[in-house]
Amino acid sequence: MKAVANYAVRGEAWATYSSAALLAAAMLAIFLVAPHEQTMGSPQKILYVHVSVAWFGLLGYLMTAGFGLMYLLRRGDVWDDWSRASAETGWICSTLTLATGSLWAHEAWNTWWTWDPRLTTSLILWAAYAGYFLIRGSIEDPGKRARTAAVLSLLGAVDVPLVVMATRWFRGIHPVSPSMEPTMQLVLLLTVTGFTCFFVILLIRRQTQLGLQRQVDSFGTLPS
């Protein structure tokens, strides 16, 4: 059993180092390998990070809803830990998506923000999950908290298809699958993979931490 635990710790450490190396390689590729875009110039490089965090932002919310559904069906605390960890990771990515998108918009459209359908639905998603954390923080009973959070995450997930399809259904200025050079596509793929690995590691570590926290809480207060 101890040997298995050792392997798990070593495996997690290797995964962490590998994802850090991949992320570093992606950053170098963005600045050294990716071709210089003619129209926008250097600010176009924000796109690589923006797409990577936006993808994991949406995935994080779908995972939150998926783990929430598993909690409702199976009732294991571990599912609630996964759901919470996914929501936190997804929300970080969603915040980064809005921030990087705003930087890109300033260079491309000469404004920090515009009420484009994709931007608006992304902001709605961000706000919906801010509400998710708000309600988690306001319920003391762990069972009720997990159940309510799971229901809310399922309702919030309704917004994900809206965000994805917003640029296709409604006229807006946000680009839809723009054509790219093959080198650019490769760099984008590397960046997306690097960020995905990094956030998956973050997710696993947060879930482990939440599980340990629950164990510590279950010991109760020590007698004085």
Add this chain to the structure above:
Amino acid sequence: VIPTATFARDVWRLLQKDLRREFRTRLTWPAAFLMGLLLVLTLEFQTDLPEATKQQITGGFLWLVVFITGTIGFEKSFTDENDDGCLDALRMCPVSPAAIYTSKVTLNFLMLVCITTVLILLFTLFAEAPLLDRPTETLSVVLLANLGLAAIGTLIGAIVNRIRTRGNLIALLLLPLVLPVLLGAGEATRLSMANDIGEEFGRWLQLLAAFAAVVVTTSLLVFDFVLED
């Protein structure tokens, strides 16, 4: 599996109970109507704009007021039930949670439709908004948007009441979730008032219909978990 006739009978009886309670106490609907009137007066007093500009923003105003007044109904849907233990008694009865949810949604939907009708008349009167020029289009927006609002509002109302959280948490939780409805309904109303009934109007209507269908289905499936202790 509950037979459809039994389900419909349960929903009808629960709806009758809630309507009777509202008729006796006269607390929720009058408060919502008064709030709506005051909001319309305040908005119209504050926005002394040219008629063309007013037409652009009246759709958004209308649905914002519907949302604010609707939260009064959503919050009250389960408050009385919780406070006097009626909800626990209902759960002990052979009534499915889906029937309880459907009756509450129907009640809130009826309230929202009545409020929206009054608000449309008020905006027509005070803002001279051409909301009644295309009655069929306006009616379809009113029905679809209010169904989505009632479905999600009722569920959030139940959640907030079950956890007995103090403060105005319902509006905070509800607003991000219903923003697609408010934006869709606002845009569709604006297009209807501008006599621009084309492809874009149809897409907003489709969004409202899809949202209502998804939210009603999801809420029916998860409502049982919300009622658990």
